[in-house]
Amino acid sequence: MASAIPLTxxxxxxxxxxxxxxxxKAEVQIDDFIFRVSADHPPAKVDGSEESELDRELMEFDRKHGYR
Structure with a gap:
C-alpha cells in the first residue's frame, strides 16, 4: 500500500x-519521495536589429567568397 505524501x-x-x-527549479526529497517544480520561462526574445546585422555580415561573407 502506498504511503501518504509527506508534504501538504x-x-x-x-x-x-x-x-x-x-x-x-526547486526540489524537496523526503526518503523516497521527491517533489520538483520549475518556473515557466518564456522563450528568450531575439533583438531584431542584432539578427539583421548578422544576416548582413553573412551575405557579405558569401559574396566575398563566391557563394552567391
Whole structure:
C-alpha cells in the first residue's frame, strides 16, 4: 500500500510560488519521495536589429567568397 505524501498541499503551493517568483527549479526529497517544480520561462526574445546585422555580415561573407 502506498504511503501518504509527506508534504501538504500548502507546502507544495508555497514551493511552486517560490520557484515561479524566483525563476528557479526547486526540489524537496523526503526518503523516497521527491517533489520538483520549475518556473515557466518564456522563450528568450531575439533583438531584431542584432539578427539583421548578422544576416548582413553573412551575405557579405558569401559574396566575398563566391557563394552567391
Amino acid at each position: 498541499r500548502a507546502d507544495m503551493k508555497r514551493l511552486a510560488d517560490y520557484a515561479k517568483r524566483e525563476g528557479v
